[in-house]
Amino acid sequence: MTSLCLATVAAARALDDDHPSLEAALRDVGFDVHRADWDDATVDWSAFDAVLLRSTWNYFDDLPRFLDWCAHVAATSTLLNPLEVVCWNTDKHYLGDLAARGIPTVESHFIEPGDAPDAFPDFGEFVVKPAVGAGSRDAQRYLRAQRADAIAHVQRLIADQRSALIQPYLREVDTHGETALLFFDGVYSHAIRKGALLRRDEGPTQQLFAPEQISAREPDPAELALAQQVIAALPFGPLTYARVDLLPSRDGPQLLELELTEPSLFLDTTPGSAQRLATVLAARLMSD
Template sequence: MKLALATAIGAFSLDEDLAPLREACAEAGIEAHALAWDDPTVGWARFDAVLLRSTWDYTGRLPEFLAWCERTAAVTRLWNPPGVVRWNTDKRYLGELARQGVPVIESHFLAPGDDPATLPDLEEFVVKPTVGAGSRDAQRYVRDERAAAIEHARRLLDQDRHVLVQPYLKAVDEQGETALLFFDGQFSHAIRKGPLLKHGQGPTRALFAAEHIQSRTPSAAEHEVAAKVLAALPFDTLPYARVDLLPSADGPQLLELELTEPSVFLPYGPGAADRFVAALKRRLG
């Protein structure tokens, strides 16, 4: 069996999941190749499946990436499928999940043509594009910096980008963010991320902001929220999903649901790479 691990040229040396994933594939009898998604010389049809891994440069060229997903899925299996990718690459899905009763961080959306001065009046908050990854173009503000936040939103809107505004949950500064990993719908492991957005720090220009990661055992409440998130999805069980939660006074709340190209933090979960590959092998038949 042959599996393509789709990445980006700039991510080859940054993706910590690639090495353990390739090793686990080899042990399971799967021939895995890490290839750039936008390499025109690759014949994707020669693989039994293509697994989206670290295609982290797509956010600035989303139409091109979505078109590639459709073409690839037409000649082989793409995980996750194009419909999932299209839905998940725009954070307006958070509004859809919130309407279904999922505990989502309070989210306000601005569309091109909206007045950025209508962004909500919050004590401390984050402004970011709805299409983005790795904290790129995201920045944290306090109420006294509202004028700067409005200009940030205006720049994004002028680029024909939708904007998401959320309150900054201060508990993350002490407790961090919890990411729960699921392979084929089954919980595998979880990690803790330290806070990414420091006050006064501008948006990162790198593929993603530097992260401080460690293993974590999720609470019962975090498991419960993650289960609600996955149950609310308009898709069948997926090969992989990452549920990112933040602590709040009302309990864990969904920050993001990563179904496209998430780091799955294999080095932080003993046996995680083997569990991931076993799930993929079952799908490969």
């Protein structure tokens, strides 16, 4: 029997809404399913045929340690998504690579440790967030009048040896929401709407991730076309799972984020989606 371990972390176990339906679907296709915390040093990862990254949602607190662990798993088992994908995708500098490949991407300015903290355009409203981050942690929205606070935010990030990312705030998200499109093995599966997460005059979330309003959504044709363009532009073969997060803008949808590491897959919103992922995993991992 092929064994598959779903990697999580203690603080995320109860919050991972995908887990029950994914575990059941994986059992149905014949996997021996396990679950373990990525930072649990007692786990023998070589005992599993494959390790699927799922709710490892504290990885950005110590990215080098997480990537070391990914490398260890990749060397002794099969890591999904693969190590090179995770290394590229855990730092939002990849947005620059995709913009260079012609993907309409939310305008992104990176400020590195050692750079001037005010070296970004005079936006009317904008967002400061860490280049390595998830769950909206350390992300905050600012108005032009709050630029001094925003520069102090950038300064805090870079003093901590983190790269900062500054983007214009795309206010169409306040009504249309964000659209996340899920692909399994490069094939579109389903999509959801996520309500806008950043409020004016509100500091970053203190929780593992900011509370989210999620509902199933039919993407509009421009959103589906852009997400497919992103998937086709990836410098890797077809990936077991990929999530493309888009924001609306006056000029059409733009790429906000590409989640290839530990995305929520919103399996509960769409009947059949957990089975589709389980089928993809069975085709990849089970020898006939």
